Amino acid sequence: MEKVEVKELLEAGVHFGHLTRKWNPNMAPYIYMERNGIHIINLYKTAAKIEETCAALSKIAASGKKILFVATKKQAKDIVAEKAGAVNQPYITERWPGGMLTNFVTIRKAVKKMSSIDRMKKDGTFNSLSKREKLQIDRQRAKLEKNLGSISDMTRLPGALFVVDIMREHIAIKEAQKLNIPIFAMVDTNSDPRQVDFVIPSNDDASKSINKVLSIVSSAIEDGLNERKAERADKEGKPKKENAKPIANKTEAKVAVQEEEE
Known part of the structure; x- marks a missing residue:
């Protein structure tokens, strides 16, 4: 992973916090x-x-787990959809569906309901419905698509959550x-960093700042995904060992099974 340049963060306005009267005292260690x-x-x-966040996210991506991005504020939505989508990670940019996790x-x-509607359209069942039923199903599909x-x-x-604006x-x-x-997040000076496992103290309101941080983060996820691909290719290329070492205990057996599944 390339080193994070302070100059680039400065140019993107990552350093601008909130008004002093709106601050959360727990952010004091990160305020200059x-x-x-x-x-x-x-x-x-x-x-x-x-850098700490990127190292952890890269590991999660390399393990094959998904990182769910959450950002429903106007200035972050499109950026999150673009950056998370580019590295094939799920994201929520409309309303958070209560009970999602x-x-x-x-x-x-x-x-599954969404998938079954898609199947109906493919196999022709949809065409045999009345005009009113078709309209209802189309509306339902559009609503599901928007939210999910x-x-x-x-x-x-997911193996982790990445949030822009933890108060929202x-x-x-x-x-x-x-x-x-585990929760990773961009945390501004008006928020409580204790709610997050990996804090990125930063301006979570300006699109330029959000774009900068997410570019670095998505690049680290991509590194993790590439590492996973390389490892898989390596495994497939190697002939299986005939005299495999006996597994010593239950824990090792569990790990071995999990690795096989992945």
Whole structure:
């Protein structure tokens, strides 16, 4: 992974925090100074935290688990859809569907419903319906697509959550905490960093800042995915060992089974 340049973060305005009166005291370690009533974030700390985040996300991607991106604010939506989509990761940019993680089974049912509508259209069943029924199904499909389209390939819970603006996405944060899913996030000076496992102290309001941070993060995920591909190709290319070492205990056996499944 390439080194994060403080100069580039500065140019993207990552250092601009919120008004000092809106600050959360728990962000004090990441604040450099106050200027014209606005808190300025210490970009050296931001750079270090981005590198830490990228190393962890790259590992998660290499393990084959998905990273779910969450950003429903206007200035972040398109950027998240583009960056997460480019590295084939699921994302939520419309309203967070309550129970998305804690009630994952129900969400999967809704996704299956979407797939069954698509099947109806392919096999011709859809054409035999009345005009009114077709309209109802099309509306239902459009609604499901809007809310769940980008997570339709997510067959199991994500390995991590990446959030832009933890105050806005507090429901997503709570659900991830309940299930012990690691949370990575861009955290501004008005938020509580204690809710997040991997904090990136940064301006979560300006699209330029969001774009900069997400470009670095998605690049690290891509590195992890490439590493996984290379390892798989390596495995497939090697002949199987005949005299495999006996597995010593139950834990090793479990790990071996998991690796085989992956």
